[in-house]
Amino acid sequence: MAVEVFIREIVILLVVAFLGGSVAKRFGYPAAIGELAVGVIIGPFALGFVEYSETLVVFAELGAIILLFYIGLDTEMAMLKRYFVPSLLAGVAGALLPLVLGYYAA
Numbered sequence: 001m002a003v004e005v006f007i008r009e010i011v012i013l014l015v016v017a018f019l020g021g022s023v024a025k026r027f028g029y030p031a032a033i034g035e036l037a038v039g040v041i042i043g044p045f046a047l048g049f050v051e052y053s054e055t056l057v058v059f060a061e062l063g064a065i066i067l068l069f070y071i072g073l074d075t076e077m078a079m080l081k082r083y084f085v086p087s088l089l090a091g092v093a094g095a096l097l098p099l100v101l102g103y104y105a106a
Contacts, residue, residue, distance in 0.1 A: 006056075009050045012049060013042070036067075039060075044056075
């Protein structure tokens with residue numbers, strides 16, 4: 001019984017992710033934005049069309065790894081070089097500022 005439920009949930013996720021990606025592309029956004037958005041919306045913590053399971057968590061983690069790998073392959077080196085310093089400053093400030101403020105607040 002569990003296998004049928006899992007297959008049904010995977011099919012639901014794939015179909016809805018495809019539709020969300022298509023809608024996002026239609027509005028000029030990357031398809032991944034729409035796919036992630038509908039995944040969050042229909043997932044177990046929002047509308048609950050898909051039940052929480054360890055197998056689903058493993059597939060979600062694998063999907064996140066593949067998504068990050070795909071985005072890394074799609075990154076242009078010229079754009080990476082152009083925004084390296086501002087992103088480095090934002091990352092360092094985003095880590096150090098809360099640390100310093102938290103230290104002085106405590």
